Amino acid sequence: MTSPPRSTVTAPVASVPPELHGRLRVLHLGFEDPLMPGAGGGSVRTHQINRRLAAGGFSVTVLTTTYPGAEERIQDGVRYVPVGFGQGRNRLTRLLGYVARLPFEARRRRGEADLVVEDFFAPFSSMAAPLWSGRPTIGVVQWLHAGDKARQYKVPVHWLERFGVRSHSRMIAVSQGTADKLALLNPAARVEVVGNGIDRNSLDREPELGDNVLFVGRLELKPKGIDLLLAAWTAAAPQLGAKLILAGTGPDHERIEQLINSLGLSESVELVGWVSGEAKRDLVRSARLVVVPSRHETFGLVAVEALAGGTPAIIFDIPGLREVVPRDCGWMVRPFDVQALAAELVQRYPDGSTLLAAGRRGQAFARQFDWDVQADRQAAIYRSALSARTGG
Template identity: 30%
Template sequence: MISMRSPLRIALVCLHTSPGTDPGSGDAGGMNVVVRHQAERLAALGHRVTILTRRSAADQPESQQLAEGLTLRFLAAGPARALSKGTHENYIDEFSDRLNALEPVDIIHSHHWFSGMAALPVARNWGVPHVQSFHSIAADDASPLSAGERAESPGRMRGEARLARESDALVAISAAEAATISGRLGGSASRTNIVLPGVDSNLFSPKRQPAGSAVDRGYAVVAARLQPLKGLDLAIQAIAALPAGLRPDLVVAGDASVDYSGYVEELHQLAERAGLSGIRFVGPQSHAHLAELFRGARLVLVPSHSETYGLVALEAAASGVPVVASAAGGLREAVVDGITGLVLESREPRVWADAMAQILSDPTLARELSLAARKHALGLDWNRSAASLVRVYRGLLDEATEARQHHRAVA
């Protein structure tokens, strides 16, 4: 039996993307940020944490120490190079075999369905609980969300439904994701736990003076993986629709994955057709550089078709920058409409331009949103997020202990 004071041995499985990679690189996004920060805080609480991911480059070491008590391990499954995201389904079994050959842990927490399909049989073989986080969930072709959420590989919908049924616990990052797990996958509400993300409010912090003014056009930021799901086209068209005297530059932070290698050029062409000259593509940014970029921005735009939460919106809030976001999934929770930013149902560029104009032309409104955004973000931190995870883990281990004791009593 593991006592409440005993440190846990925790495996966090991220098959297709490494939490050691900067957000916006390839397929590295909000999931990577969540896993990395939660892992760091779990280790700081005294637990032994291992992040397991697929080797995607020949020069990656077998393991890498990220912090005291926190190790990143690269498992050989498929070619040691970057792959298109959907291709990873072909290497689930191989990754599972590599995982199963490792020393057992107390609990396995899988992130994304590839990871869950590899880790669930290993957890069963080791006799330990399996926790599943999805981070995104496929929509079938009949779904009204299908334009933004096409299934990425043939077995995804079946795999996600199986994981929702068979995992010992499910972790959602927002109430919106919890509802999707229940409604789309049939996941049990009693086994679904909402664990909100956090933000480093020391790193992501405001400028001493509010960014910009009514006469300083400054810049707006959109930070995301460069793929259609993230709605970069809407950001470009909306900025272009602003009056020239009010229009900020647009800074695009992020890069395209293997799946969307031609998408960056499409965005350049769209900006040229829209007559938007004030646009800069700065590539993926480290957290420190992203924080600096946000700190100087007048607005952060999150025009995604779908987000389970929208961590960028929370990081912008901590930076004291108003957010204009689409009413997609968890963004309704990350942004408090009319208080910390504006949440828009429409995807019409003109509507977005009008919303941005409200903030850009009214320094008082911009300051009110900035102060409220910072206050909102201060209520969320990674320590609280990690502590919530530990409660989920401990609860499962207690249940397993009680079940074993009951079995022995009746045997």
């Protein structure tokens, strides 16, 4: 079996005094609700970890942005509280409402929390929660791309990111590449790595050889590299006679539809909307190849889910993806090279025996990514942080 990637290994945590082994109260500043249409992989990670912590006796409250239809609820033992103004009908109003209300809402609940956990989020990563939370605070870093947003919107949000990272003394990164970036921004911080996980049900079937090429993710044209994928598909599709399936929702849905039509791909590309749970697992298993064309990723959860389903992945050779797709389980392409991506599709698609062999190796590799293990690691870091605070 392939040795575990660095992204799944966390540094040893300190021993924990007996008084901290009991019920811990966690206030999680989670930003995105996993039930919100178009929610990304970050909210999935937050919920998968927290539901296991709740099952283990933790009390977990997650503050998220509001959105149409959002309500306070308890899901799998985790309390979700939407924060903002109005109904949050678009990304901007959700973001502004969350940023404006979060410090007040968090301080109002700090008497009910032993530990505050801040998820980093776009566009500036951190709100520097340790400076105002009033409780020991850990940053969970699934997103660290403010520099890209600064270039895109011509607004210096990367300075806010740097300030926020430097406000934290302890952080959890989802990949080693992200941990290395955090160490450059804040050398004094303790950064531990806890990767994402997969549902064990993903591993219960033999790989099969499907017909479609699949993309799964948020429909964001540039960050997710969908423009690059469609350009490559324009060259590859006539040689493959296959269909490209785009699964997901997001802010660029209409732009992507327009691009598909302008490239003459309406017959070979299908948008199927948001998928989750067993429907998502079935879609991955039934694909011949999964393509992850992102321009940046902190942790390639979709790639790991593809390997777990026995479907090889084609990725760009970037941090956050190369850590989770070994060379014998998929194929790496020179970053953002459309012609190379098209050539890889044409080469790999017809080779059924190689695809099945890679699928079996991918499933074996993916077994090490287990939500239960990752939740235990994260819980140990939480307890260690409180132990250090109390002098244990």
